[in-house]
Amino acid sequence: MTEHGANPVNLGRGVLYPGLTATKIRLARPEPDPRLAPFVENHWIVAWDLRGGKPYESRTLPHPSVHLVFEEPHPSVYGIIRGPFIREIAELGHVFGVKFHPGGFRPFLGAPVADLTDRVVPAQDVFGAGVFDVQEAVLATRDDTEMTRHVEDFLLGMLPARDxxxxxxxxxxxxxxxxxxxxxxxxxxxxxxxxxxxxxxxxxxxxxxxxxxxxxxxxxxxxxxxxxxxxxxxxxxxxxxxxxxxxxxxxxxxxxxxxxxxxxxxxx
The missing domain is CATH 1.10.10.60 (Homeodomain-like)
Structure with a gap:
């Protein structure tokens, strides 16, 4: 699997300083399963290998979307972050995220999405303890297809009614x-x-x-x-x-x- 530096400079709207960021990370956006598509806009995978180099501050200007993120030390749900989002990356690592359509997280949450604004909450508070098994599986591989399969199997197992x-x-x-x-x-x-x-x-x-x-x-x-x-x-x-x-x-x-x-x- 190709690591950082393989993707074009155009990383998509919201990624700040894309020319520099593209030299530090690999970004992929797998399409969701059609059954998830009414709720999920796309998945995203950020992988990096900065061993022997300096840490890097990745900066994004978030979209009006909620994200489910599998990352160290635990999986989290990110509400809309209204300021810039800054994350330091170092050594070797990867993160898997699920970007929900604006409004698409409401059926999973069962409460006003404004309750999550500018907050990061433990994913188990919304999805239950099963997210820890998914987290372990996702972080144990660097294969995009395998990561996506683990996450989608989990979400499909608790798919809400369409709203x-x-x-x-x-x-x-x-x-x-x-x-x-x-x-x-x-x-x-x-x-x-x-x-x-x-x-x-x-x-x-x-x-x-x-x-x-x-x-x-x-x-x-x-x-x-x-x-x-x-x-x-x-x-x-x-x-x-x-x-x-x-x-x-x-x-x-x-x-x-x-x-x-x-x-x-x-x-x-």
């Missing part, structure tokens, strides 16, 4: 993600054909973040991706394109979310 409201919410978030020019919550609510109050309730119950946050995060993902493409970027024009009042407003949002101002991020 049509979760599907509706996932479609809303997908529209926002694919159309980062949406700026105002009331404009999007009108586009979606729901009231602002209903939109806010749906997002608290199923997504775990407000519509305003999801709109802003989509624009920041777009800004970071543009910056990652290299070359000279007209930040003033980009601010106008993304609906910001001015470049200063974009700069403040970008710096708060990513941890570095646009100029410093681009130079790095």
């Amino acid at each position: 049509p409201v979760a599907d509706e919410v996932a479609a809303m978030v997908r529209t926002i993600t694919e159309t980062p020019a949406f700026v105002r919550v009331d404009d999007f609510a009108a586009h979606a054909g729901v009231s602002v109050r209903r939109l806010q309730r749906l997002f608290a119950e199923y997504v775990g973040a407000s519509p305003k946050w999801v709109l802003r995060r989509a624009r920041l993902h777009e800004a970071a991706e543009r910056a990652d493409q290299g070359g000279t970027l007209d930040w003033s024009a980009l601010a106008a394109e993304l609906g910001y009042a001015d470049q200063a407003h974009l700069t403040r949002d970008f710096t708060a979310a990513i941890g570095a101002p646009p100029g410093a991020y681009t130079r790095t």
